[in-house]
Amino acid sequence: MKSYLDLLRTRGVARIMSAQLLARFPNGMLSLAYLIHIEHIAHSYGAAGLVLAATSIGQAVAGPLTSRWMGAWGMRKVLILTISVCTVTIGTIALAPALPVPIYMVLGLISGLSTPPVQPAVRTIYPKMVNSTQLTPLFSLDASAQEVIWVAGPVITTFVATQISTVVAILVALVFLVGGGLWFVLSPEVGRVRIPRSRRALGAVLAKPPVLLATVTGFLLIGACSAIEAGVVSAFGEKSAESGIVLAIFSLGSLAGGLLLGHVPIGPWALARRIFIVFAGMALAAASVNVWWLAATLLIAGVGIAPALAVMFGIVSSSVRFSETAEAYGWVGTGQLIGAALGSAGAGFMIDRFAAPGAFWVAASLAFLGFVIPTIFRKAAPDLRGRDASPIPDTEPVQTQPS
Structure with missing residues (x-):
């Protein structure tokens, strides 16, 4: 454990790890929140499944694409753009009056396409923050810490959606996205590292x-x-x-x-x-x-x-x-x-x-x-x-x- 404590004492490591975990927290919340929200509106788990499928397709397409953009435009520009678009689409899903399922599918697709590439960004930053002997333990610590997303995220979403409302459940995830995303974007480490443009x-x-x-x-x-x-x-x-x-x-x-x-x-x-x-x-x-x-x-x-x-x-x-x-x-x-x-x-x-x-x-x-x-x-x-x-x-x- 001492080695992990030493890692967290390394300048910027605790901050950047905490910021990216907060920004990625909606990953453990939005699928469940969408599922409950759309089912309540359409009274169909099949319809909710279609919206989740569209969202997943968008995320799958966006993964390598927006990650590559960071080398061409810079991490901060891409992160700010994706956070902004994702915020608008998620907010629309939560707050708009009942819409036809195909419209929710389009919004889900856009929210998936605009998922901020926080994970590829932080994986790229880590090698520039620690020495070579610390990198593998840092990857392991990060992989372990992200389990918090999958333990706490669904619990928070289920409690809020069932005890308050599905709209509030989605908005809580949105607060994590915006707050954590801005914290990550404004972290000095994101500004210090520039990814060279890939020529392939x-x-x-x-x-x-x-x-x-x-x-x-x-x-x-x-x-x-x-x-x-x-x-x-x-x-x-x-x-x-x-x-x-x-x-x-x-x-x-x-x-x-x-x-x-x-x-x-x-x-x-x-x-x-x-x-x-x-x-x-x-x-x-x-x-x-x-x-x-x-x-x-x-x-x-x-x-x-x-x-x-x-x-x-x-x-x-x-x-x-x-x-x-x-x-x-x-x-x-x-x-x-x-x-x-x-x-x-x-x-x-x-x-x-x-x-x-x-x-x-x-x-x-x-x-x-x-x-x-x-x-x-x-x-x-x-x-x-x-x-x-x-x-x-x-x-x-x-x-x-x-x-």
Whole structure:
């Protein structure tokens, strides 16, 4: 723990990590808030699902695109533009009188397209804030800390939406977006780092084996996690205390795993080993829907999640030029978003046919593939044991400027 405290004492690290977590907090709130809000208006979960699908498509398209724009226009300009557009569209969804579902779908698509690229931005900034030996632990700490989003976000949204109103629930998420986004944009570190303009075509970074490996594996890992969430809710009901407790333990397992394994050196087998922990826990979870069994097995599964994400961040960072880092992380994020959508959809289909255990079968299958792929293609993952995980320097000098 001392090393993590030392990291947080490093100039600007605690501030930039807190700001980006606050700015990204709506990621754990808006999907659920949209779901409840649109269902109340249209009286149809199918209609709400269409709006969520449109939002997810927008986010998936925006990931690599807006990340790349940061190299052309600068981080602050892109962040301010996306925050502004996203604020208007989310506010419209919350405050406009009842609209036809296709209009809500268009608004959802625009809000997804304008999702601020905070995560790619901060992943790009981190290597410029700490020395090479601190970078992997910092990625691990960040991956662990983001579990707060997925633990507290849905709880806040459910409480506000059911006890006050769905409009207020969306507006609370909007306050986090604007407040955290402005805090992040105004942080000195965002002004000091300039991403060089990438000279390669959009998507060319996917030709890098580590980036493609992280994108595909992230798709499978997050898809498995989404299927687990759907299965837990199906097993106990969306308003039951058991659902919240089990999912909180799942996230706390990830938090603990990230902190415990953050300093383990990243070798070619690191990603496969961490995802095997996830697979083992999810496979065991499929055996019973007893609340204590699920709590124990998903605690095991959670231990591998944040460490696996940290490995993905590390192998991507060490394998691309600094000018390509934001776009690379954008593609990784897009893979995770698609995985989340398809994992939830696949779980829903299996729940209709086989009840809650069907979702756990989907999750275990995706996690198994997530283990097999980095095992087969382990040579695509760089060996970072005793090696700097920072991005490859560009041939042109990277400028810094006063904030």
